[in-house]
Amino acid sequence: MKIVRVETIPFSIPYKKPLKFASGEVHTADHVLVLVHTDEGLTGVAEAPPRPYTYGETQESIIAVIDKIFAPQILGLSALEREAVLEKLDRTVANPTAKSALDMALWDILGKAANTPVTQLLGGYSDRMRVSHMVGFAPTDQMVAEAERVRDTYGITTFKVKVGRHPYTDDVEACRALRKALGDDVELYIDGNRGWTASESAMALRAMEGVGLTFAEELCPADDVLGRRWLVSRCPVPFVADESATRPGEVTRELLGGSATAISIKTARTGFTTSQRVLHQCEGLGVEVLMGSQIDGQIGTLCSAAFGAAHQTSTRRAGELSNFLDMSDDLLAEPLTIADGTLRTRESAGLGIEIDPKKLARYRQDT
Template sequence: MKISRVEAVPFAIPYRKPLRFASGSVSDAEHVLVRVHTDDGLVGTAEAPPRPFTYGETQESIVAIVTTVFAPQIVGLSPLDREQVRVRLDRTVGNPTAKAAIDMALWDIVGQALGVPVTDLLGGFGDRMRVAHMVGFAEPAEMVAEAGRMQEQYGIATFKVKVGRRPIGLDVAACRALREAMPEAEIYIDGNRGWTPVESARALRALADLDLQFAEELCPADDVLGRRWLVTQSSVPIFADESAPTAGDVTRELLGGSATGISIKTARTGFTGSHRILAQCEGLGVEVVLGNQIDGQIGSLCSLAFGAAFEGTSRRAGELSNFLDMSDDLLAEPLEIRNGTVRVRQAPGLGIEIDEDKLRHYRTDAR
């Protein structure tokens, strides 16, 4: 079995409302569907979500790098040659979500070929995960109302609250309102690098009585000394996200004292890279959270397949519900969140079946 073709299809699906956070905002899911074809008819599928304000990738750049640079390097290889694929793709710097999508699509093919779910191939720890929902920038009452809807409709009891605005009092008020409305909920905050270290320390002091699970990426990734200082000031764990996109970055953040936990995102490091980062964190005794790249259902299904496979990623609720903010999606069988959890699909591979009519409707290249 050999890789015969690699397909990159850009598509755009509107969000029900713009998602706003400190590093930017999005009004449409302008993602790329990546499909790896084999000569015996198997097709591996994944999703690449560009985040130009974080990694520099755009929808156009992902399509270009996949079709003109990566595809020629891996066509003719076996889907089992994942390390050879990784080495070849890593000759090109950057482009994390494009590389990750190819990696996950290859795992999808292997699972299909063997007739087993990818979760079982990776580790087989569980068959479901608890879900955390991201609450974006809005007035405090609106943020509380959104969290309430998620709890009532889907049973979600863990919330990632976006912070990083100035003045910090608005975010403090939102977190307080959410805690008052949901005294039993698990709450953590994500600043997307929006505050300075001093502002971050101030905010954490103001939130000290809210029993936050942790705080994620509150200040700029390149503020090395400030980030280390913030860890010494914080009474809650500080998790690295955008500052730790590679295994080397994880080493720097943890051993340098700039973070005490790591967010793992399969959309950024695929299954192969994410597994290495998880093992690295486990070896150092560091906790992780399964993050989200504002993925659609395809990306969320990939994250779920990885997160449920390991005990380490299953301890905390995974960020698996951002697709609820989209007006539509491409899966023929939508993901379902029930009682605050989502189940792994038991089909071979990732269990992804694309609704081709929807893909034709939402794709943005020449039809």
């Protein structure tokens, strides 16, 4: 299973409506389809979603670093030599989603070679995950209406509420309205995307007392070291590190430094191999994890679900697996479905990603 070619295909699919949050907003999924071809005819498939406001990657930079730096370094290696591949990729700093797509594509190849779903190779704990849904910035009545629609249509009962606006009272109002409308059986947690200062975060949390939040995520800047420690020491719920914990060393720093008490794992930025390291790191420290979303399309969602379902620890909480519902289309020949609040992994070998050639021809940007 020698790697003989790596292919990068840019594609762009509009969202039905902009997704708005404190660090930016997304109107189109300008992603990169990554294909790793082997000498035995097996092809691994994954997706790299650029997030320039978080990691500095763009669609163009992902293609450039894979085509010009990564691919030449890994050609001739076996898909089994994942550690050797990662060693070569890590010689180049940053570029997390480009590296992760290559790693997940290799796992897809291994699953296909073994005629086994990747979920089974990773751990095989389950074949499904509970789903949480992100509620982005909008007038309060629209946020409530969206949450009610998603609950009634898909059976989802966990909601991640984007916060970080100014004044923070707008977000307090939205969270209180969501709790009143959805009732006590629904889980609510908030994500500030680094939008507030530590003091603003503390005031907002005090104002949300009684809302019954499950978690608070990245309310203030990742590099506000003292402010984050001060805030987390006073936070009434587990504080989730996301953008501040993008690799194992940062996870150690955030947890042992008192800047977080839980970790968001995103396969789009740590692939499967490094995500397992982060997961086991958290298990060893007795820290909860969430399966986060990089505003993934259906390909990325399937990858996240495959990893999350494979491990007992990551199935304890609902995973952020519904962002694709806001996209106008996708590349999968067989679209994902959410029913009774859960999403199932694919039973076919590998990741079960089958690209619709007509859709790819429609949305690709290199022709």
